[in-house]
Amino acid sequence: MLKKLGVCVLALLMLLGGVVALLANQYPALPEQLNLNSPAAAESPVAQHGVRALFLGTSSFVWTDGKTQWLLDGFFSRPPLAQVMFSRLTVNEDRVNTTLNRAFKELGRPKEFSAVFVAHSHYDHALDAPYIVKNQPGARLYGSASTRQIALGQQVPADQIGLLNIPQDIPVGDFTIRVLGSAHAPTGFTGGNNAEPVTLPAHALAFKEGMSYSFVVYHRNTGAQPIALIQPSAGYVPGQNAGLKVPVVFLGTGGLGKLDEDYAARYWKEMVTDTGAKTVYLVHWDDFTLPLMKGGELDALRPMPKLVDHFDRTVTRLQAFARRDGVSLTILQAWKKVNF
Template structure:
């Protein structure tokens, strides 16, 4: 009898501890005073940046959704504005916002003549809204065959540029979209194992046309890319997912000038960053580095972004790891002087080789 009572107490205790752990992992986070200071004091936007309206502009919408605009034409990296809640992602099917709502967001952002929506891989937080945006804006959807299989209300994208390395030894594909030259460079998703890898379809394609509303398992990864953007006014590398293929960027970027690097930092760990940054930051040789994919993409972001829940990462740690690696690498002469810049919802910077 005593043994049964002891066992019951232990079960209740374990359930309590497990509940606390789950709560910590999934509960929402806000910025504390120290993390706010990272934006305003330690890694602010370049001074007087907003006055430079003649340059190529980059506006950030969270996760890795970035709008580039040169005043005449635009391109969009990843179309993800809908941001379904965590409970929706875990327990229900979900679908994009109405196209008119997303068009209004882009209009408010000053979009002009959208040339392409380029998608780094096919998970919902990168590709979910892309087909609808491309169709409504008359743009070309660029990405993997899996991305092309994500429909908008049952309709396929009207114009597409398919990037597929499955049966090729090549590691890059280049295409001109108006004033922009985009090179898709073969890459790898951030390290994901076990049940999470199965849930997210890591390395798996979307085999046939899918139509939202859908659950998270429908949005398999497909293929992952870094995207090099070359423009007369400045060059950018978007490396949105915190994975890498050894020496691929070193080979592909050896004769390229990169002015700004938008770098995925989601859920990076201390025992991983040296290799990760050595194969991404070092070969890019960018003067400005902007961390992306640090935010909680399950919360609405109409006014501000929030740091990711513990299950998805640790914002302050990720920024600290990157800042420390940059400082140490500069001191050792492995990289040139860099500027780490933090952007929040709607922040905009000018991309210029002369900065």
């Protein structure tokens, strides 16, 4: 009897595993007109002020004005799903170094940067940032107290770690980065703080969210007005952008497709309608368990699988909002530059 029960349980687990594996490999299609990899997509205009942002998946960017470079998140290890679920994570140094080298080659700049900002402390934002900063002695890592513990766990010197306050303006060369308090999308994986150093390897759930931020980018060449708002996660604090007017929003969408339409409408209003933005690039929409490069070649991003999100639903909703408000909407692909 017990033997039969054991066989039934094993069969059930195998069936469940098969269903999960099937769903984890079902990806929604990207609409051609919104995909920057498509010939039909509108290209970013030529830089008028010499400022460029190179998108590298999730909410990772390299920003440059030809003199100064800074990074947001810099999450390039992108461990596979099985490792995230069943093992512990560490920095894939080869993958991080290869990605950084190629990113700076794409920008035509030496691999030098002054700062790395971390949007919040989940592993898909904070895993690689300490390693990157530690290998750039002149750089500083900016994040929450929770991110600080991740950096200390990777032996980043304390004088290279800056704790963020909100609101706060941080000069980086001719850039100024205004840090605003924000929130993670309500996905069930939110909250918590790292109270002690996070040493690697560590389970994905050891990377507690801490504080979540959004970032308003200013540059001396463009005057007193900001050039962009970066909203890394599909969450918000009501009124967080009060009085802010920006032309461009980089809008995080991770998990948005599993939330209701009323939430999506409030999120759009907070980030786009209320800021007056007329250009929106979607970020943090991709399956970050897949690498940015394959065999040394650049690779296009794929949406999160249907097991995790419903990006097709997100796009349908946001397209409707964009048409109503006269906003240009684009799915930002990896290795694409946005010029200012």
